[in-house]
Amino acid sequence: MGNITIERSKTPKKKPDQNNLGFGNYFTDHMFIMDYTEGVGWHDPRIIPYQPLMMDPATMVFHYGQAIFEGLKAYKAQNGGILLFRPHRNMARVNISNDRLCIPPIDVDFGVEAIKTLVSLEKDWIPQAEGTSLYIRPFIISTDPYLGVRPSRTYKFIIILCPVGAYYPEGINPVKIYIENKYVRAVKGGIGFAKTPGNYAASLKSQVEAQEKGYTQVLWLDGVERKYVEEVGTMNVFFKIDGKVITPSLEGSILAGITRDSSIALLKHWGVPVEERRISIEEIYQAHQEGKLEEAFGTGTAAVISPIGSLNWNDNIIAINNEQTGPISKRLYDTITGIQCGKIEDLFGWTVLVD
Ligand SMILES: *Cc1c(COP(=O)(O)O)cnc(C)c1O
Numbered sequence: 593m594g595n596i597t598i599e600r601s602k603t604p605k606k607k608p609d610q611n612n613l614g615f616g617n618y619f620t621d622h623m624f625i626m627d628y629t630e631g632v633g634w635h636d637p638r639i640i641p642y643q644p645l646m647m648d649p650a651t652m653v654f655h656y657g658q659a660i661f662e663g664l665k666a667y668k669a670q671n672g673g674i675l676l677f678r679p680h681r682n683m684a685r686v687n688i689s690n691d692r693l694c695i696p697p698i699d700v701d702f703g704v705e706a707i708k709t710l711v712s713l714e715k716d717w718i719p720q721a722e723g724t725s726l727y728i729r730p731f732i733i734s735t736d737p738y739l740g741v742r743p744s745r746t747y748k749f750i751i752i753l754c755p756v757g758a759y760y761p762e763g764i765n766p767v768k769i770y771i772e773n774k775y776v777r778a779v780k781g782g783i784g785f786a787k788t789p790g791n792y793a794a795s796l797k798s799q800v801e802a803q804e805k806g807y808t809q810v811l812w813l814d815g816v817e818r819k820y821v822e823e824v825g826t827m828n829v830f831f832k833i834d835g836k837v838i839t840p841s842l843e844g845s846i847l848a849g850i851t852r853d854s855s856i857a858l859l860k861h862w863g864v865p866v867e868e869r870r871i872s873i874e875e876i877y878q879a880h881q882e883g884k885l886e887e888a889f890g891t892g893t894a895a896v897i898s899p900i901g902s903l904n905w906n907d908n909i910i911a912i913n914n915e916q917t918g919p920i921s922k923r924l925y926d927t928i929t930g931i932q933c934g935k936i937e938d939l940f941g942w943t944v945l946v947d
Pocket of ligand 1: 702
């Protein structure tokens with residue numbers, strides 16, 4: 593793959609107001625890019641000024657969606673260091689997604705090196721305020737100019753960076769979730785476990801209809817029986833029932849979230865019983881009826897922990913913990929965000945220092 597060359601921008605942008613970043617609105621001065629050519633492999637890794645891509649209209653990714661992406665964050669630690677959270681996990685997941693999408697693998701350590709090199713160059717873009725971070729978006733697109741269904745023979749691996757605000761400007765707040773009974777997201781054997789744009793394209797219609805009804809996101813049920821709970825929009829989902837925390841097992845149709853994995857590890861460490869298994873929506877409704885549904889929350893890089901205040905299941909409203917953030921959600925949020933920015937001791941060796 594060779595060394596990463598750096599071409600610096602001659603026209604650095606004005607940095608956005610740190611108190612009004614939102615999510616996904618601003619991009620830094622540089623990007624990482626590397627090409628793949630069949631017979632050569634991945635080559636010419638480079639950092640260049642942030643710029644549009646010039647592409648042939650026949651480029652395969654536009655027509656057949658052969659692409660994958662990742663999402664992770666860099667944090668400015670209190671001591672001034674820059675921390676990444678479990679970046680090797682993200683790069684390992686790139687290869688899981690790549691394998692499903694017939695995209696050639698990328699060396700995990702090299703991928704992390706590329707992230708570190710870019711983040712280090714852009715360190716002045718990492719916001720400092722509580723809850724803010726630099727969102728890192730690695731992605732791969734198929735680039736053969738060709739109309740016909742087959743794997744591409746050329747690709748681009750690109751990393752862009754985006755300073756983001758606190759997901760909850762007023763602290764963590766429970767969300768209202770609509771349980772989707774018309775559309776499905778994924779089935780076993782499909783691409784549900786891969787982080788690929790197609791899964792999101794498939795989800796838009798449901799999201800739009802749920803938002804029209806006043807809900808933040810949807811909770812997906814399994815694509816075959818519409819009985820078992822899968823995940824929420826961009827997050828994995830957890831339920832606390834009668835003292836036990838339950839999250840759907842990874843059986844091929846849901847994304848193996850890194851925040852999910854970190855939450856399970858912390859709960860086990862705290863001695864909270866955790867079960868990874870199938871959980872039906874009837875079981876959740878019954879627990880609610882019996883007063884045993886204590887908490888529910890989503891996990892994902894963007895929001896970290898998102899408490900669920902209520903669920904709408906066929907117009908039955910399941911209110912959880914009086915629509916307040918529960919103690920487990922709060923403790924997980926405080927602990928994970930504390931580890932991410934170096935405020936809480938990292939017992940699990942999850943953080944990686946950039947420089
Ligand atoms: C990215 C993603 C998640 C969360 O994964 P994290 O690694 O925790 O950020 C959950 N579900 C879907 C569909 C995703 O794309």
